Amino acid sequence: MKPPRWADRLLEIFVAPHLREDVQGDLHEVFYKQLEQNGLVKARRAFIWAVLHYLQPYFFKRKPSDHPKPSHTAMIRNYFQIALRNLERKKSYTLINVSGxxxxxxxGILIFMLISYHLSFDNFHANADRIYRFVTEQHRETVSYRPNVPNPFGKVFRNDYTFGEKVARIASSNDVLISLKTGGEIRKFKEDAGVAFAETDFFDIFNYPLLQGDFKTVLREPNTAILTERMARKYFGDQNPINQTFHLDNKVQFRITGILKDLPVHTDRKTEIFLSYNTLRQYDEWMASDESWGGMNSAMQCFVRLKPGVSPAQVEEVLPAYVKKYRPTNKNVHHYKLQPLADIHFNPRYGGAISKSNLWVLACIGFFLIVTACINFINLATAQALNRSKEVGVRKVLGSFRGQLFxxxxxxxxxxxxxxxxLAFVTAWLLLPSVNDWFQVQISLNPLDDWRLALFLPALAVVVTFFAGSYPGLILAGFQPVVALKGKLSQQHIGGFNTRRTLIVGQFAISQALLIGMIxxxxxxxxxxxxxLGFNKEAVVMLPIAPDTKPISLKTVKHQLAQIPGVKTVSVCQSAPASNYNVWNTSPQYDNRSEDELFSVSVKAADEQYIPxxxxxxxxxxxxxxxxSAREFVVNETFTKKLGLKSPQEVIGKTLSLNKGQxxxxxVGVVGDFHDRSFHEDINAVCIMSASDLYGSYAVKIDGTTVKPTLAALEKTWSDLHPDQLYEYEFLDEHIANFYKTEDLMLRLIQTFAALAVFIGGLGLYGLVSFMAAQKTKEIGIRKVLGSSIGQILWIFGKEFSRLILIAFAVAAPVAYYGMNAWLNHFTFHIDVSVGVFATAIASTFLIAFLTVGFKSMKAAGMNPVKALRSE
Structure with missing residues (x-):
C-alpha cells in the first residue's frame, strides 16, 4: 500500500532540506518501531504525524532551535540499536563475519604477543647499551662463528686494559646431576639447564637481584653457591636453604650462601644455580686453566660493561694483539669481536634463539591473516548491499545524510x-598453552598486567572496524534514493564486480602461497x-656413561649390556655419527708436514664396534x-678430498697428528662419507679414534621386535651398576629429528596459518557466490526457461571462480617460488621445488573452492525459474 500523494509531496519539499540529522534519527525510530508493532499502514501514518510535529516551527515561524536537541549520546545509542537490530535479522551473515x-x-593477538615477548629479552638490565659479549670469528677455509673466546681471555683483558667497568667470565655446564642428602636419604635431580660458574662481577654487570646474602661475599669463597627462589623451594621446601649443601655430578660439594630472585622469563640466561668461579678447577681443570689458549669451549663466555664514552670499535682495535701474542703460529686465525647484549637473542650465528627476519615473517603472516579476514568482511558486506538498498533509499528519502548512514x-x-x-581473545587464550609448548616460551595473556596488550586490543578493534567497514559504508551510504527504491542498482552502484574479484584474488594468492610453502x-x-645418512640409525639407543667411569668399568658395563636379550651390539663412543656433540674440532697435521692443514677435522672417539x-x-x-687410547685413526672420504688426493687408498699408513702433536x-682406514651434522651443513672431514677418557655414551643396537622388554632390562642393568646416577636414554632417530626442531615448528605453524587462510578465503568465496547469485537471479531464470541444464548454470559460477583462482595462482606462484628457494638455501642438502608442488597447490585450491561454493551454486542453479523471474 502506497502513502497518499500529498504525503510524498510533503516529504519531498520539507523533510530533506529542513530536518536536522538528530530529528531524522528520531523519525526513523518512530517509523521502524511502528512497522514492527502495527504494520506498514500505521507506520506511515505515525511517520507523517511525526513529520508534521517537527515541521511546526516552519508553519508557525518558530526557530528550529526552540526544539530540544537530542544529545550525541542519544544519536550514538540510536546507531547501535539499529545496528543490533540488523545483525539480529541476519544471523548467518553475522556468524560468518564474526568467525572470520x-x-x-x-x-594476530598470538603473533603480537610472541613478537613482543622476544623483543623484550634482556632489556631490564641497567646500562644495557654498554653490555657486550666477547665472541670469535674463526677463519679457516671458511668462517665460523663462536659465542665465546679462549678461557684465559677474560682475565687477561681485565688486567691489560681499562676499557671495561666490569669484566666477568661465566662457565656453564648443562645436564648435570644435583644430589642432596636429607636425613640419610639421597635425593637426585637432573638439571637440564645446568649450573654456571660465575665470577662475582657478573652480578654487577647484570641485574639479577639477590634476596638473601651479599654479592660482595656470596661467591668469594670456594665451594659456595647461590640458587633462585624456585630452585630453593624445589630442593628444600619451606626450610631455610642458607648453609645447606649439595653435590654436583657426585664430584664437588657446594654450600648455599645466597638466594636470587627468580629470573625473568624474558632472559637468555636459563641457569638457576650459580657457583663460585674459583671452584671450576675442581670440576674441569682444562676450562679453568689460564693457559689454555689453544682451544675453545662454548660453555665459557665472557661479558664486559664498557665505560661511558668507550666505543666497541676502540676495543676491537686492540684485540688482534692477543692473536699475535698467544696464537702466532696457528692457522686457525681468530678475530675477537664485541657482540651487543641486544643482539644476542636475535643472532643465529652465535646461537641466538630467533632471528629478527623470522619475527618479520611472523608479523607479515599475522598482518595478512587479519587483512584476509577484513577482505572477507568487505566481500560479504557488499554482497548484502542489494538487500539493503531499499532500506538506504527510505532513509535518504526521510532525510538521512550520507555521513549519518556511513x-x-x-x-x-x-x-x-x-x-x-x-572471541579472538578467548581463542588465543585457549591456544596459548600450545603456542608456549611449540615455541618453548612463557607468554601470558593478561591485559591488566601487560600495557602493550592493553593498547593493542582496542587499537586492533578500531583499525579493523574502519578498515573493514569504511568501504562498504561509503558504498551503501552513496546510493541514490530514487534508484535504490526502484530496485535499479547495478554492479557499478555497489562498487563494481571487479573490486570483489580483486579482493578474492588477493585472498587466494595468500592462501596458495602458504599452501606451496607448506608442501x-x-x-x-x-x-x-x-x-x-650414510649410516644405520634404526633401533639404536644411546645411554649415558656415568662420570668418572674407569676404562675397566666401561668394559664391564658394555659386557653386561651386551648380555641382555634383545641387544645385538654395544659400542662405547663419545657420540653418534650424526651429532652436535663431538670431542673437538681441530686443524690436523698430515704426513708430518710442517704446518697444519687449512681445514678442520671433526674428531669422534669410539671403540672398534662403532663402524660395524x-x-x-x-x-x-x-x-x-x-x-x-688413540693409537690409530679412521677418516672419511671428505678428509681425503680436502687433502686433494685422488684416491682414499693414498692416506692409508700416513701419519696424522691432532691437537698440536698431542x-x-x-x-688405517677410510669410511664412506656420512652426514655428521644436519642437512643444513656440508659433510665435514671426520676422524674416528679410540679414547676411553673421552667416551660419553653407550650406543646399543636392539631388536626392533622386543623394544619394550629390552628397554626395561637396559634400565635395570644400568641403574644397578650406577645406583648414584639418574638413568636416561634417547633413541638415535629422535636425536636426529631434533636437528630440525625449528623446521618442524615452522611446518606446524604454516599448516595452521594455511588452514586459517584457506578457511577465511572460503568465506570470501561464499560471499562472492552469494553476490553472483543475487545479481544473476533473473539471468538464471531466463536461461532455465530457454532450456539450460543445471550443469550449464553451474558453469556460470565455475567459470568465474576458475578464472580468479588461476589469476591468484599466477600471483602466488612466483612469490612462493622465490621465498621457498631462499628458505631451502639454508640447507646444504635439499630438494628442488618441482612442478608437482605447484600442481598440488592449485589442485587443492580448486577442490577447496568447489566444496565452498558448491552448495550455494547448486541452490541457485536449482531455483524455480518462475520465482527467479518474479524476483525483480
Whole structure:
C-alpha cells in the first residue's frame, strides 16, 4: 500500500532540506518501531504525524532551535540499536563475519604477543647499551662463528686494559646431576639447564637481584653457591636453604650462601644455580686453566660493561694483539669481536634463539591473516548491499545524510568487531598453552598486567572496524534514493564486480602461497629424516656413561649390556655419527708436514664396534683395533678430498697428528662419507679414534621386535651398576629429528596459518557466490526457461571462480617460488621445488573452492525459474 500523494509531496519539499540529522534519527525510530508493532499502514501514518510535529516551527515561524536537541549520546545509542537490530535479522551473515574476523584476529593477538615477548629479552638490565659479549670469528677455509673466546681471555683483558667497568667470565655446564642428602636419604635431580660458574662481577654487570646474602661475599669463597627462589623451594621446601649443601655430578660439594630472585622469563640466561668461579678447577681443570689458549669451549663466555664514552670499535682495535701474542703460529686465525647484549637473542650465528627476519615473517603472516579476514568482511558486506538498498533509499528519502548512514554502517561493523575480538581473545587464550609448548616460551595473556596488550586490543578493534567497514559504508551510504527504491542498482552502484574479484584474488594468492610453502617444507622435512645418512640409525639407543667411569668399568658395563636379550651390539663412543656433540674440532697435521692443514677435522672417539654397528662403509683400509687410547685413526672420504688426493687408498699408513702433536698415529682406514651434522651443513672431514677418557655414551643396537622388554632390562642393568646416577636414554632417530626442531615448528605453524587462510578465503568465496547469485537471479531464470541444464548454470559460477583462482595462482606462484628457494638455501642438502608442488597447490585450491561454493551454486542453479523471474 502506497502513502497518499500529498504525503510524498510533503516529504519531498520539507523533510530533506529542513530536518536536522538528530530529528531524522528520531523519525526513523518512530517509523521502524511502528512497522514492527502495527504494520506498514500505521507506520506511515505515525511517520507523517511525526513529520508534521517537527515541521511546526516552519508553519508557525518558530526557530528550529526552540526544539530540544537530542544529545550525541542519544544519536550514538540510536546507531547501535539499529545496528543490533540488523545483525539480529541476519544471523548467518553475522556468524560468518564474526568467525572470520575472530580467527584472523586470534592469530594476530598470538603473533603480537610472541613478537613482543622476544623483543623484550634482556632489556631490564641497567646500562644495557654498554653490555657486550666477547665472541670469535674463526677463519679457516671458511668462517665460523663462536659465542665465546679462549678461557684465559677474560682475565687477561681485565688486567691489560681499562676499557671495561666490569669484566666477568661465566662457565656453564648443562645436564648435570644435583644430589642432596636429607636425613640419610639421597635425593637426585637432573638439571637440564645446568649450573654456571660465575665470577662475582657478573652480578654487577647484570641485574639479577639477590634476596638473601651479599654479592660482595656470596661467591668469594670456594665451594659456595647461590640458587633462585624456585630452585630453593624445589630442593628444600619451606626450610631455610642458607648453609645447606649439595653435590654436583657426585664430584664437588657446594654450600648455599645466597638466594636470587627468580629470573625473568624474558632472559637468555636459563641457569638457576650459580657457583663460585674459583671452584671450576675442581670440576674441569682444562676450562679453568689460564693457559689454555689453544682451544675453545662454548660453555665459557665472557661479558664486559664498557665505560661511558668507550666505543666497541676502540676495543676491537686492540684485540688482534692477543692473536699475535698467544696464537702466532696457528692457522686457525681468530678475530675477537664485541657482540651487543641486544643482539644476542636475535643472532643465529652465535646461537641466538630467533632471528629478527623470522619475527618479520611472523608479523607479515599475522598482518595478512587479519587483512584476509577484513577482505572477507568487505566481500560479504557488499554482497548484502542489494538487500539493503531499499532500506538506504527510505532513509535518504526521510532525510538521512550520507555521513549519518556511513556512521550507521560503521556502528554495525564495530559491533561485529567487538564481538569478534572478544572471541579472538578467548581463542588465543585457549591456544596459548600450545603456542608456549611449540615455541618453548612463557607468554601470558593478561591485559591488566601487560600495557602493550592493553593498547593493542582496542587499537586492533578500531583499525579493523574502519578498515573493514569504511568501504562498504561509503558504498551503501552513496546510493541514490530514487534508484535504490526502484530496485535499479547495478554492479557499478555497489562498487563494481571487479573490486570483489580483486579482493578474492588477493585472498587466494595468500592462501596458495602458504599452501606451496607448506608442501615444500613437508617435502624437505621428509627428505631430511628419511634420506640415507650414510649410516644405520634404526633401533639404536644411546645411554649415558656415568662420570668418572674407569676404562675397566666401561668394559664391564658394555659386557653386561651386551648380555641382555634383545641387544645385538654395544659400542662405547663419545657420540653418534650424526651429532652436535663431538670431542673437538681441530686443524690436523698430515704426513708430518710442517704446518697444519687449512681445514678442520671433526674428531669422534669410539671403540672398534662403532663402524660395524652403524654400518659405516669402509672404502679403504681396515677398522680400528681394540684399544683404550688413540693409537690409530679412521677418516672419511671428505678428509681425503680436502687433502686433494685422488684416491682414499693414498692416506692409508700416513701419519696424522691432532691437537698440536698431542695425539699422533697412523691412518688405517677410510669410511664412506656420512652426514655428521644436519642437512643444513656440508659433510665435514671426520676422524674416528679410540679414547676411553673421552667416551660419553653407550650406543646399543636392539631388536626392533622386543623394544619394550629390552628397554626395561637396559634400565635395570644400568641403574644397578650406577645406583648414584639418574638413568636416561634417547633413541638415535629422535636425536636426529631434533636437528630440525625449528623446521618442524615452522611446518606446524604454516599448516595452521594455511588452514586459517584457506578457511577465511572460503568465506570470501561464499560471499562472492552469494553476490553472483543475487545479481544473476533473473539471468538464471531466463536461461532455465530457454532450456539450460543445471550443469550449464553451474558453469556460470565455475567459470568465474576458475578464472580468479588461476589469476591468484599466477600471483602466488612466483612469490612462493622465490621465498621457498631462499628458505631451502639454508640447507646444504635439499630438494628442488618441482612442478608437482605447484600442481598440488592449485589442485587443492580448486577442490577447496568447489566444496565452498558448491552448495550455494547448486541452490541457485536449482531455483524455480518462475520465482527467479518474479524476483525483480
Amino acid at each position: 574476523l575472530a580467527l584472523g584476529m586470534a592469530c 556512521w550507521q554502517f560503521i556502528a554495525e561493523t564495530g559491533l561485529i568487531t567487538t564481538l569478534a575480538i572478544f 615444500v617444507i613437508t617435502d624437505q622435512m621428509r627428505y631430511s629424516t628419511q634420506s640415507d 654397528m652403524f654400518d659405516l662403509k669402509l672404502v679403504a683400509g681396515r677398522n680400528l683395533f681394540p684399544a683404550d 695425539t699422533t698415529g697412523p691412518i
